[in-house]
Amino acid sequence: MSVEVNNESGHTLDEAEFAALARHVLDAMHVHPGSELSILMVTPEVMSELHVQWMDEPGPTDVLSFPMDELRPGSEGDPTPAGLLGDVVLCPDVAARQALEAGHSTAEELLLLTVHGILHLLGFDHAEPEEEKEMFGLQRQLLLTFLAGR
Structure with a gap:
């Protein structure tokens, strides 16, 4: 599994932890070990540009996902x-504000957002209540199993 993490945000982050989390999520979702994923940390200015360009929404957001090959979760024995x-x-920067409001660390918020972003790449969404319930439940389970194992 190739996971590339690039931090262009100016924040000090443990890139290896994000790569390990991504591998955990991709393994749990039975994504082929030869697959590739990129995680990029950016400044609010860069995120604002991306948010406007791709979502037609002003200002920075916490996470954006850009799927490539539209892979979907596999299953045991059938990745x-x-x-x-x-x-x-x-x-x-956006994650830090959200973390403060939620009462946990910026690192924890970023880990949560990483799982969220990966699930979007795998086709999950939360536009409808049932989709949200499924995606957020899976997101929580994946993050908790990762944190329990470290």
Whole structure:
């Protein structure tokens, strides 16, 4: 599993932890071990540009996902085909504000957003209440199993 983490945000972050989390999520979702994923941490200015360009929404957001090969979760013994999963772009400044409101650390918020972004790459969404329940439940389970194992 190739996971590339690039931090262009100016924040000090443990890139290896984000790569380990991504591998945990992709393994749990039975994504082919030959697949590739990119995680990028950016400044609010860069995130604002991406948010306007791709979502037609002003200002920075916390996470954006850019799927490539539109891979979907596999199953035990039947992983996805190998491919380019896509890019998850995170904005630590926005995550820091959200973390303060939620009462946990910026690192915890960024880990949560990483799982959220990867699930979007795998086709999950939360536009409808039932989709939200499924996605957020899975997101919580994946993050908790990762944190329990470290």
